[in-house]
Amino acid sequence: xxxxxxxxxxxxxxxxxxxxxxxxxxxxxxxxxxxxxxxxxxxxxxxxxxxxxxxxxxxxxxxxxxxxxxxxxxxxxxxxxxxxxxxxxxxxxxxxxxxxxxxxxxxxxxxxxxxxxxxxxxxxxxxxxxxxxxxxxxxxxxxxxxxxxxxxxxxxxxxxxxxxxxxxxxxxxxxxxxxxxxxxxxxxxxxxxxxxxxxxxxxxxxxxxxxxxxxxxxxxxxxxxxxxxxxxxxxxxxxxxxxxxxxxxxxxxxxxxxxxxxxxxxxxxxxxxxxxxxxxxxxxxxxxxxxxxxxxxxxxxxxxxxxxxxxxxxxxxxxxxxxxxxxxxxxxxxxxxxxxxxxxxxxxxxxxxxxxxxxxxxxxxxxxxxxxxxxxxxxxxxxxxxxxxxxxxxxxxxxxxxxxxxxxxxxxxxxxxxxxxxxxxxxxxxxxxxxxxxxxxxxxxxxxxxxxxxxxxx
Amino acid sequence: xxxxxxxxxxxxxxxxxxxxxxxxxxxxxxxxxxxxxxxxxxxxxxxxxxxxxxxxxxxxxxxxxxxxxxxxxxxxxxxxxxxxxxxxxxxxxxxxxxxxxxxxxxxxxxxxxxxxxxxxxxxxxxxxxxxxxxxxxxxxxxxxxxxxxxxxxxxxxxxxxxxxxxxxxxxxxxxxxxxxxxxxxxxxxxxxxxxxxxxxxxxxxxxxxxxxxxxxxxxxxxxxxxxxxxxxxxxxxxxxxxxxxxxxxxxxxxxxxxxxxxxxxxxxxxxxxxxxxxxxxxxxxxxxxxxxxxxxxxxxxxxxxxxxxxxxxxxxxxxxxxxxxxxxxxxxxxxxxxxxxxxxxxxxxxxxxxxxxxxxxxxxxxxxxxxxxxxxxxxxxxxxxxxxxxxxxxxxxxxxxxxxxxxxxxxxxxxxxxxxxxxxxxxxxxxxxxxxxxxxxxxxxxxxxxxxxxxxxx
Numbered sequence: 073x074x075x076x077x078x079x080x081x082x083x084x085x086x087x088x089x090x091x092x093x094x095x096x097x098x099x100x101x102x103x104x105x106x107x108x109x110x111x112x113x114x115x116x117x118x119x120x121x122x123x124x125x126x127x128x129x130x131x132x133x134x135x136x137x138x139x140x141x142x143x144x145x146x147x148x149x150x151x152x153x154x155x156x157x158x159x160x161x162x163x164x165x166x167x168x169x170x171x172x173x174x175x176x177x178x179x180x181x182x183x184x185x186x187x188x189x190x191x192x193x194x195x196x197x198x199x200x201x202x203x204x205x206x207x208x209x210x211x212x213x214x215x216x217x218x219x220x221x222x223x224x225x226x227x228x229x230x231x232x233x234x235x236x237x238x239x240x241x242x243x244x245x246x247x248x249x250x251x252x253x254x255x256x257x258x259x260x261x262x263x264x265x266x267x268x269x270x271x272x273x274x275x276x277x278x279x280x281x282x283x284x285x286x287x288x289x290x291x292x293x294x295x296x297x298x299x300x301x302x303x304x305x306x307x308x309x310x311x312x313x314x315x316x317x318x319x320x321x322x323x324x325x326x327x328x329x330x331x332x333x334x335x336x337x338x339x340x341x342x343x344x345x346x347x348x349x350x351x352x353x354x355x356x357x358x359x360x361x362x363x364x365x366x367x368x369x370x371x372x373x374x375x376x377x378x379x380x381x382x383x384x385x386x387x388x389x390x391x392x393x394x395x396x397x398x399x400x401x402x403x404x405x406x407x408x409x410x411x412x413x414x415x416x417x418x419x420x421x422x423x424x425x426x427x428x429x430x431x432x433x434x435x436x437x438x439x440x441x442x443x444x445x446x447x448x449x450x451x452x453x454x455x456x457x458x459x460x461x462x463x464x465x466x467x468x469x470x471x472x473x474x475x476x477x478x479x480x481x482x483x484x485x486x487x488x489x490x491x492x493x494x495x496x497x498x499x500x501x502x503x504x505x506x507x508x509x510x511x512x513x514x515x516x517x518x519x520x521x522x523x524x525x526x527x528x529x530x
Numbered sequence: 531x532x533x534x535x536x537x538x539x540x541x542x543x544x545x546x547x548x549x550x551x552x553x554x555x556x557x558x559x560x561x562x563x564x565x566x567x568x569x570x571x572x573x574x575x576x577x578x579x580x581x582x583x584x585x586x587x588x589x590x591x592x593x594x595x596x597x598x599x600x601x602x603x604x605x606x607x608x609x610x611x612x613x614x615x616x617x618x619x620x621x622x623x624x625x626x627x628x629x630x631x632x633x634x635x636x637x638x639x640x641x642x643x644x645x646x647x648x649x650x651x652x653x654x655x656x657x658x659x660x661x662x663x664x665x666x667x668x669x670x671x672x673x674x675x676x677x678x679x680x681x682x683x684x685x686x687x688x689x690x691x692x693x694x695x696x697x698x699x700x701x702x703x704x705x706x707x708x709x710x711x712x713x714x715x716x717x718x719x720x721x722x723x724x725x726x727x728x729x730x731x732x733x734x735x736x737x738x739x740x741x742x743x744x745x746x747x748x749x750x751x752x753x754x755x756x757x758x759x760x761x762x763x764x765x766x767x768x769x770x771x772x773x774x775x776x777x778x779x780x781x782x783x784x785x786x787x788x789x790x791x792x793x794x795x796x797x798x799x800x801x802x803x804x805x806x807x808x809x810x811x812x813x814x815x816x817x818x819x820x821x822x823x824x825x826x827x828x829x830x831x832x833x834x835x836x837x838x839x840x841x842x843x844x845x846x847x848x849x850x851x852x853x854x855x856x857x858x859x860x861x862x863x864x865x866x867x868x869x870x871x872x873x874x875x876x877x878x879x880x881x882x883x884x885x886x887x888x889x890x891x892x893x894x895x896x897x898x899x900x901x902x903x904x905x906x907x908x909x910x911x912x913x914x915x916x917x918x919x920x921x922x923x924x925x926x927x928x929x930x931x932x933x934x935x936x937x938x939x940x941x942x943x944x945x946x947x948x949x950x951x952x953x954x955x956x957x958x959x960x961x962x963x964x965x966x967x968x969x970x971x972x973x974x975x976x977x978x979x980x981x982x983x984x985x986x987x988x
Contacts, residue, residue, distance in 0.1 A: 074802075075800050075802055224838075234828060234837070237826065238826040239826065244816065246816075247815070250815040250816040253856070255855075263835060263837075264836030264838035265838070266836070341533055342800055357694055358694070358708040367697065368697065370686075375890075376722055377895065378717075378722030378725055379722045380719065381696045398711070434833045437835065437836065
């Protein structure tokens with residue numbers, strides 16, 4: 073992406089992207105649930121709401137005996153008629169990184185017999201909005217983008233310190249020292265590959281939605297195990313936490329119009345054309361009205377993390393770029409998240425004002441070095457879409473994990489049972505949570521202890 | 531500041547700011563040391579290097595009996611002939627906030643008899659570069675800017691939750707609820723006032739340097755006590771830490787080309803004209819050369835916190851926007867800090883490429899709620915310019931604090947003695963630190979315990 077590209081794509085005078093391809097429209101992305109939910113439904117486990125309370129929405133898990141990577145657990149619930157479909161999607165699987173490109177004469181031979189260099193695992197949650205298509209595309213695509221990006225740098229992953237030149241050729245004798253001084257490690261290449269994979273996936277989704285004439289976007293939360301480390305990449309408002317006996321550690325950070333206010337206001341400062349004269353960049357505690365004119369009211373601009381007062385002018389009465397707070401905060405009155413995939417065609421209702429220039433597809437990545445953790449048997453990572461966290465705090469989830477797992481050590485399905493139990497705690501049935509969620513919810517529970525050693529490459 | 535202003539000021543085609551004013555040049559800002567160092571020199575305390583080692587550079591402190599606010603300690607050392615002057619400056623004092631502007635009929639009466647509403651204290655360190663003038667101007671000016679900014683919002687500071695309208699008028703009955711929902715507290719107004727004061731001071735410095743024909747810039751680190759809270763505002767690479775018996779807490783974060791790489795690369799993406807075709811936005815572990823052409827080398831762009839490989843093109847051989855690492859990292863090959871005051875005229879050597887568009891004058895502000903801390907007698911804040919932290923870690927400073935204070939409880943001058951001791955530990959004389967600093971160093975040691983209650987307003 074360059075500034076020239078951005079201006080051509082988003083600023084006035086730019087040719088608008090054609091809403092439909094010139095050729096015949098491709099068939100729409102078909103709706104589906106995750107592959108691992110197919111087959112017989114969830115067993116009648118103790119936490120299976122559908123068997124106990126016929127009036128409740130069913131909580132679905134993989135069938136007993138259908139093991140996910142690392143014996144992870146999964147459960148999901150569809151929203152209370154917010155839309156016809158479950159807009160959440162999930163995927164997981166093994167990640168096989170092969171040597172795909174070598175710049176030596178061995179290349180042809182290696183292409184014929186690709187060598188598997190690294191093996192990892194992958195769990196991903198996508199929370200769709202504006203329709204299920206983007207989340208389905210992301211669930212179908214992101215792992216392939218990631219594999220491709222990792223294969224492009226795999227030679228650099230095989231030593232703790234990547235070489236300056238991917239070929240290993242040493243142009244300058246001090247190259248290892250320069251790389252050392254920058255503190256660049258193999259894990260930085262995985263972080264870079266995740267960042268690039270999210271961008272690539274976003275481009276694929278943009279193209280696919282355009283040719284199928286569909287719309288929509290989704291958040292993305294991905295956990296990847298590779299070489300003894302767990303990488304958590306997040307773009308949106310899903311969340312992953314590590315729960316241990318004596319510790320609860322956030323592994324992701326939510327990206328909403330509220331948490332990214334300064335970045336978004338800064339962009340509107342640089343390109344005021346993006347607001348088309350309809351919105352004000354400034355933040356106020358509420359939308360201003362005529363009676364406020366001439367008064368000094370609380371406000372914040374792009375450079376402020378504190379608040380100050382300004383005298384209200386007529387331009388301040390416009391609708392704010394970011395409005396509302398907490399779960400109600402909206403970007404351009406439209407969207408509750410500021411990072412994710414898709415939304416290439418999304419516009420403010422009844423206007424031509426685009427949301428996409430304000431959205432980032434880049435995730436933030438955190439790294440958990442499992443070898444340094446002295447993992448205990450019941451250490452797990454809990455990943456869930458925002459519907460869970462709207463109702464349960466990190467500490468409440470940790471309490472549920474700690475109370476459930478010790479009593480269910482023998483059940484191989486226990487991590488899916490736990491995922492179900494977490495979802496049921498948001499349905500107002502057991503009195504353990506202060507609220508009720510009517511949203512789609514998807515949950516992975518990933519046990520770290522016994523599997524963390526098995527996820528290494530050869 | 532607006533985008534249009536930025537483009538007019540910094541982009542090609544803009545009228546260059548005239549280097550000199552049309553009228554006669556004002557006299558240069560006179561060099562000086564802090565006011566509180568005047569009078570008799572430091573007493574021959576045990577930590578006074580100048581009395582013990584005649585060949586060493588002298589460490590200066592306020593005279594015994596000259597108390598700074600809260601009985602804070604101070605010491606400084608001039609660099610080892612890096613420049614003729616000590617480019618560090620310091621100031622401290624009482625901060626009296628008056629009601630300066632009311633929009634009622636009482637205004638005239640109040641202007642005649644301004645009411646002192648709040649009292650606080652203020653300690654500031656400025657580390658100059660390119661000459662001492664900017665640091666001197668900042669030491670002379672910033673506290674006045676801060677007082678003015680606080681006075682402009684003082685009515686909002688007098689209740690825990692500021693009113694939506696500064697006048698207290700309630701246009702919308704739910705205004706208190708809107709402010710409550712945004713979580714806006716009086717401390718957010720102080721943060722906003724600090725942010726505005728730094729900007730205002732930067733503008734004053736720009737004007738003053740222009741009329742006096744001088745150049746230069748400085749970092750700024752400020753601690754302000756107000757209403758039981760300590761605010762630490764930082765723009766640059768100085769540092770403040772809280773040292774307690776069982777805790778060392780950073781109160782600031784350094785802003786360098788390395789820590790602000792993504793912001794700086796992002797600006798170069800939006801306004802590539804700022805690099806005038808001479809620099810590359812991309813980061814590489816070292817400067818590339820002809821032999822690297824066509825190879826795949828490690829690189830990072832604005833959106834990446836990880837690293838990846840790219841095939842080297844001719845444009846990549848340009849000098850990098852940010853080059854080097856750690857203390858050696860430089861912005862445009864010129865500057866080691868990315869935030870601060872001044873530098874309005876600074877250009878890359880022998881070019882017309884300006885540094886100022888990449889610099890921010892906005893500080894990051896942290897807040898220490900002293901009432902919540904259960905302060906102990908030897909809890910202190912240590913503020914120092916980068917020369918100290920180049921040699922001593924936070925933990926090493928904390929060890930020196932904890933070993934010195936308990937043995938010197940009776941000496942009223944003990945916090946200046948401690949500041950001297952910290953500086954001496956960087957001079958390679960006592961073997962306690964791994965390195966030696968040849969830089970200017972200035973240190974405040976602020977005791978929190980007994981004084982924190984006395985700093986409140988009436």
